Structures are given as structure tokens and as C-alpha cells.
Amino acid sequence: MADVARLAGVSSQTVSRVSNGFPGVNEETRSQVLAAMQELGYRPNSAARALKRGEFRTIGVITFTLATTGNVRTLEAIATSAAEEGYAVTLLPVAVPTQDEVRGAFTRLGELAVDAIIVIMEVHLLDNATISLPPHVKVVVADSDAGDRYTVVDTDQAGGARLAVEHLLSLGHRTVWHLAGPDDSFAAQRRTDAWRAALAQAGREIPEVVRGDWSAESGYRAGRALAARTDCTAVFAANDQMALGLLRALHEAGRRVPEDVSVIGFDDIPESGSFLPPLTTVHQDFAQVGRLCVDGVLRQMSLSPPERGTTLVPTRLVVRESTGPAPGA
Template structure:
């Protein structure tokens, strides 16, 4: 059986048809479908308000029917804005960092911005500067930096010019806008709560050395004890993980003089709670325990954990508000400390006797 061959003209016509089917619909296609000018389609696509509602509805309906998507790159070239924010971040593993990132991402989406995440395995000055340069090449409008200050080896944060910057969870010594949870207030509330219950002093499991958050919480714990005239025990240092809390908890459990512990985060508090249980010391009967963060599982821990609540959502709002102000040409001098709250549950009680 002999096949039917196509003429050159038929082949060319078929190729043109395939190309047209593959071609994304254009603004001109939308204009023809909706019966308006290309200029009107452009105004609708760019969110302009000078289009009457009936015409806008007709243009939007045509866009949906044809599957037209406005060219964001072309809009950015016209406006000088990309509606994109870069985030430089050291660690994705800690609860505080992931919640802060989630808060920033939620507020960015609500404000019409996308995020480009630049995680770092280490956080030297050169690492941060390199990440900043890579983000600038990826066409972002501004950058949020979520790296604790002391990880930069004590050096001032110096970034190339050209992009607005907001720093989260850092010291207020930088020239950039800074947003942070009020670490000192949270530690003071935790320590005062245990002293007010009647405990002679409060032991502390700190976060790792080199962490700004851990340092601020430890400084405030110590200052609160000193202001109350209470003894200041030796501080033990963990690494934010429940494993470190368990290991250090075994040491604290062996000391009968330990009746109250403030843990610098909830994860270490969970590990310490296990260590106390294994050592035969009950919480809160023998030892009262306060954490920091108010993780979702803290209320369901046994016993439910008294802890310091951080308002990560407010941190995200403050950070995005400051950054967008900078992006839009303003000058933000924000030094925002978001307040904390003590959430009292069943892991704290007056000491025996």
C-alpha cells in the first residue's frame, strides 16, 4: 500500500499550524478576543485603575480563555521592580529560624512578593557578601538577612551597595534596619517567674556560643538573678537540640540543689525533661522547667511546658514593612524589638517544702 505524501506547501502550512498551537497567546490575541485596543489590555495586565469595570472584566475573561499570562519580566523592565525578595539564611534546622522564615514568606506573599532563598553552610563575611552578590544577579528588589551577628566573627556586616537590606535576629549596631524578638525581655520573664514561685535560684541551659540570641537570653538571665540578689549558678551550654538538653540534663539531675531550670529553647527543655524523668526527679514536683519559643508541641508535652512565646508573625510583618519602605525609596531606620509573652503551663510550681 502506497502512503500519501504531502506537498511542500502542505508541509509548510502544517508546520505553521503547529508553531501557532505552541505559541503562547500574546497581548494582541487578547485584544482581538476582547474587542479592545492593545493599550487597554496593557493597562489591565499592569493593574492600572483607569479601565472601566465592564471592559476590565471582558479583558480578564479573554485572558483566561486564551491562557494569557502577563510577562513579569517585561513589567519589571518598565517599572524597575521585580516583586521578589532575597533571603540569606544560615540554618534551616532550628525551630526559631524556620518559623521566622515562614513568617517572612507569608507576609511577602500577602504583599505580592516572591522569595528567593540563599542558604549558607557557613556564615563568614565573605559568604554573606557572596550570597548578596548572587541575589543581586537574580533580580531581587531587596534582601533580608537571617544570620546571628556573632557568626560573622565579630566583624561588622558590610555589604555591597545597590539593594535595600533588613537584618533579622541580629544586634542593633548595624546601619541597616533591624528587627528582632525581644530576647532579653523573654529571658527576664522566664527567670522572674521561677524566682517568684519561691525558688532560691534558677539554672540555665544556654544555646551555643556564637549565637546572638543565646547570648542575649543568657545575659538577661544572669542580670535578673543579680537584680534579685539570687545566687548565679554556672551556666551550661547546649546546641539548641534535644540531645544536648538530655545530656546536660543528666548532669543537672544529679545535683539535688537544682530545683528550677530555664532552657534557652523548647527543644533542649524536652531533652532535659527526659533526663530528669530517667533520674527519678519529677517535673514540676522536684524541678520546675521553663523553655523558650512556644513550639507547637510544647502544650502537649508531659507535663505541658511553661515557655516564652515569640510572635514570629509580627517579626515577618515588621521586616517586610521596613524592607518595602526601603524598596519604594524611603529611608527606614527601624530598630524593632517584638515583645514576648510568658505562657504558664504545668511544668512550673513552687519548690517542695
């Protein structure tokens, strides 16, 4: 820094202000300092900065998979929002959802020196993993049922499922079948519970749950069974990928959508409007979930004690061409 100051003809304090992006330096002086930095190959020492400030300006993210649309889009929003606030993101995917893997991920992130951690996984693994974190590290959990044990940001899963069921019932369908996600998923369980509650409130028969694993292939397998039931005229799929497989199974069985069977999904992935027919679905605002996760960890860093509780991001129904009046309605 002293070498840069001598070459630029300014004080070391001015070099520090330029390297940290502080205001109050005129453009001519800033240009001189930046030119001197480039000529000398100077780069600020992030470790020294961290020691001086007592923070690392880095947020760690732990997630099980990058194969799902929700995780990828949430992570994209986290990275963008963090960068806007001057923070870097360190991503640590967990290979398998076990307590040992989760504990190891937290340990590695602690060694990598992060100020906060955003976790995209089921909260029961956090509770059972006997995690020990440095006292300064803050945690926000996305898409999980953590109650007041952590700061949580989640989509309004129940509200979205109710929108789906109410839409299908309003079209004259006697009941709604449910193609659910895996039973160890909080999001899948919350959507199933809301589907069941909405049918019960309307006084309708509650069919047996048909379960998939979020993939289009599992939706196709389940869809072949549903297509064989002539009493099935409406299906709420817990995500758009399973709805895609269901559409294929119905087509192969000669059952028209929406004339014979109405189908509604959940997520509103970018491709859902290009399904055949275009898919009616529940829109999740993954970008808002990611932004609120970053806001949550930054807010925790400035509060003592940190906040707890859940922030729900609203959903909305996107009506396209895969839903229509019940046969004979």
C-alpha cells in the first residue's frame, strides 16, 4: 500500500479508501491510485481486512442438490443479492442427506471463515447433527419447517396448494387427486396436508395419495395408474416436473387434457408454459426467497440476540390450458 501511495503521490489512507470503494475521493485521484495499483500488481489482502474488521464478507451456502429448479434459482438469487451487498458466496453441496455429512459441511464452512450460513435442506438434520458453530456465525434456513429455532424463509406452500385445489373445484370437479412429492420432504408434506385440508373443508372425498420423487419419470409412473381410473378428472401435482410426466402418461392412455383430466402443477418453471398443453401451475418466487435469505443473515449480524421465526413468500396461481371444466359440467 505504501508503494502504491508513493507512485500515485497520495497518502496510504487515500489508497485504503480507494481500495475499499469508499466515497469522498475525487475521480482524478481515484484514477491515479487505480493506475498505480495496476502497474504494481497490488491487490488488497482480504485476510488482513477480515482481521481488522472482524468479518470476512463471505456467506456460506449448504444444499443437498443442484438438480432441482428451486435450489438452483434460489442459489442464483442468493449469489446476486450477496454480491450487491459486497459479500462473496461459498457453496458447499452435501453429497448425501445424513447427519454426518451435514455436520462435516458446517465444520468445513467454519474453517473457510464465513460470517453467516444459508441452509437449503430439511431442518431435522440440523437439529440432530450436534452442530457446533463459532458464536459469530449466523444461520438462515430456506424451505424448511424450523419454527422459532432458526430464522426461516420459505414459500407459502400451504397457500399455494389451497389455490390449486380451489381452482380445480371451482371448475366443477367432484374431487382432486394428488401426485405428491417424497414423504421425507417438508415442502411435499406441507402441500399434501393443505390439499387434504382444502378437500375436507369443501366436504369432498379425499382420494389416496399417489407419490413420486419430484422427477418427470416418477410422474409418468404414477400417471399411468391415475390414467387408468375413470373417476380421476383432476390432479394436483406437487411440482411441474412430475406434472410433465403425468401429461405424457395421460396422452399415451388416450385421455385428453383438459377435456378428460385437468392437471395443475407447482413451481412455474420457465418451461411450464411450453408443455403440451401449457401447464396451469402455482408460481413460486424463488428470487424473493433468495433475497430474503441474504437480508436475513445481514439483519442477524446487526442484531443481538438474532431474530427467529418464519417469513413466508406468497404464491400465485398461473392459469394456462391444462385445466378446464369437469367432464359433463
